[in-house]
Amino acid sequence: MIKAGIVGGTGYTGVELLRILSAHPGVKVEAITSRSEDGIPVADMFPSLRGHLDLAFSVPDIETLSKCDVVFFATPHGVAMNMTPELLARGVKVIDLGADFRIKDVPLWEQWYNHTHTCPDLVEKAVYGLPEVNRAAIREAQLIGCAGCYPTAAQLGFLPLLEKQLVDTRRLIADCKSGVSGAGRGASVGTLLCEASESVKAYGVPGHRHLPEIRQGLTAMAGRPVGLTFVPHLMPMIRGIHTTLYSVLRDPVDPGLQELFEERFANEPFVDVMPAGSCPETRSVKGSNFCRISVHRPQEDDTVVVLAVIDNLVKGAAGQAIQVMNIMFERPETEGLQQVALMP
Numbered sequence: 001m002i003k004a005g006i007v008g009g010t011g012y013t014g015v016e017l018l019r020i021l022s023a024h025p026g027v028k029v030e031a032i033t034s035r036s037e038d039g040i041p042v043a044d045m046f047p048s049l050r051g052h053l054d055l056a057f058s059v060p061d062i063e064t065l066s067k068c069d070v071v072f073f074a075t076p077h078g079v080a081m082n083m084t085p086e087l088l089a090r091g092v093k094v095i096d097l098g099a100d101f102r103i104k105d106v107p108l109w110e111q112w113y114n115h116t117h118t119c120p121d122l123v124e125k126a127v128y129g130l131p132e133v134n135r136a137a138i139r140e141a142q143l144i145g146c147a148g149c150y151p152t153a154a155q156l157g158f159l160p161l162l163e164k165q166l167v168d169t170r171r172l173i174a175d176c177k178s179g180v181s182g183a184g185r186g187a188s189v190g191t192l193l194c195e196a197s198e199s200v201k202a203y204g205v206p207g208h209r210h211l212p213e214i215r216q217g218l219t220a221m222a223g224r225p226v227g228l229t230f231v232p233h234l235m236p237m238i239r240g241i242h243t244t245l246y247s248v249l250r251d252p253v254d255p256g257l258q259e260l261f262e263e264r265f266a267n268e269p270f271v272d273v274m275p276a277g278s279c280p281e282t283r284s285v286k287g288s289n290f291c292r293i294s295v296h297r298p299q300e301d302d303t304v305v306v307l308a309v310i311d312n313l314v315k316g317a318a319g320q321a322i323q324v325m326n327i328m329f330e331r332p333e334t335e336g337l338q339q340v341a342l343m344p
């Protein structure tokens with residue numbers, strides 16, 4: 001049994017980790033932290049877990065967490081970096097769902113996150129948690145910076161095109177939409193029902209913190225710097241990310257896009273390439289670890305349109321983190337992650 005700890009158990013990604021791990025046959029959750037709910041039984045706060053988890057929240061404590069084999073940080077950026085050096089020194093593997101270890105260029109991270117990094121040496125050692133790109137490195141890693149939610153969908157969608165050098169890398173466009181749970185559980189005016197429902201709004205147009213993360217991944221795939229326009233939107237739904245990705249073919253001769261996507265993801269257990277002409281819906285992945293993708297070439301013109309959907313809390317966060325854990329601990333990669341999406 002893998003002994004797991006979760007820091008940040010009262011947030012949306014924390015409770016999603018609990019939902020999935022409580023049914024994982026190879027994992028026992030040993031510690032779950034919250035500073036605000038210290039001592040409260042987890043099932044009192046989340047009745048959906050009654051009968052599945054007999055644990056109470058406790059404040060984050062290095063002695064307790066270091067008895068675990070793996071610790072997940074489901075915390076805002078700037079938190080994981082404080083405890084990670086000590087946990088690694090004690091032989092614990094760390095999987096950060098936040099952004100502390102995702103961006104290799106530390107000054108660039110500090111600029112976008114407006115925070116001083118306290119362990120830049122560990123950023124170099126950390127492995128980016130996107131199994132479809134980095135599986136071999138994840139297997140050997142002690143520390144993972146899990147891919148963000150928008151970055152997961154955008155990178156998976158562009159991956160086959162960039163690896164094969166099929167599109168102009170100077171003008172990639174990622175038009176992305178997220179459900180409100182992407183903003184976390186903390187109260188804010190923008191996520192109130194009256195503000196977020198029955199309305200759609202772009203945000204972060206001049207620059208969003210996921211821009212450098214997505215650009216870093218796409219640059220590695222393409223083998224050269226890429227130009228990217230990334231515009232996120234807030235949608236009146238709870239879960240889900242929908243990305244519409246635009247790029248222009250370098251050579252207008254038909255490269256066989258459908259076959260290319262099917263072949264690239266043929267052995268990926270959580271990427272489903274949809275039949276030609278289809279448009280994946282966010283509800284087709286709600287509660288599941290799948291990314292569903294379709295590729296289009298409207299009017300047989302030179303623009304390629306890729307549609308990719310994920311559940312931001314699963315493939316975009318907790319599910320991906322558990323997929324990564326399965327790889328690190330040499331468990332079957334799909335173990336505990338077989339949930340079918342909720343319809344409707």
Ligand SMILES: NC(=O)C1=CN([C@@H]2O[C@H](COP(=O)(O)OP(=O)(O)OC[C@H]3O[C@@H](n4cnc5c(N)ncnc54)[C@H](OP(=O)(O)O)[C@@H]3O)[C@@H](O)[C@H]2O)C=CC1
Binds near residue numbers: 007
């Ligand atoms: N929501 C999403 O769709 C996605 C989120 N992520 C990332 O995952 C992380 C968590 O997100 P989310 O679950 O939405 O966040 P929430 O705001 O919903 O929850 C944050 C959690 O962190 C705890 N926490 C906050 N500050 C600290 C601290 N200083 N020390 C210890 N614990 C702390 C909180 O509990 P308490 O204050 O009681 O200790 C709470 O349990 C973030 O980095 C986010 O960017 C990644 C992908 C998708």
Ligand SMILES: CC(=O)N[C@@H](CCC(=O)OP(=O)(O)O)C(=O)O
Binds near residue numbers: 097210
């Ligand atoms: C709707 C919404 O507010 N989404 C968040 C992104 C989700 C998230 O938490 O980001 P990570 O994937 O980096 O952890 C945002 O735009 O900042």
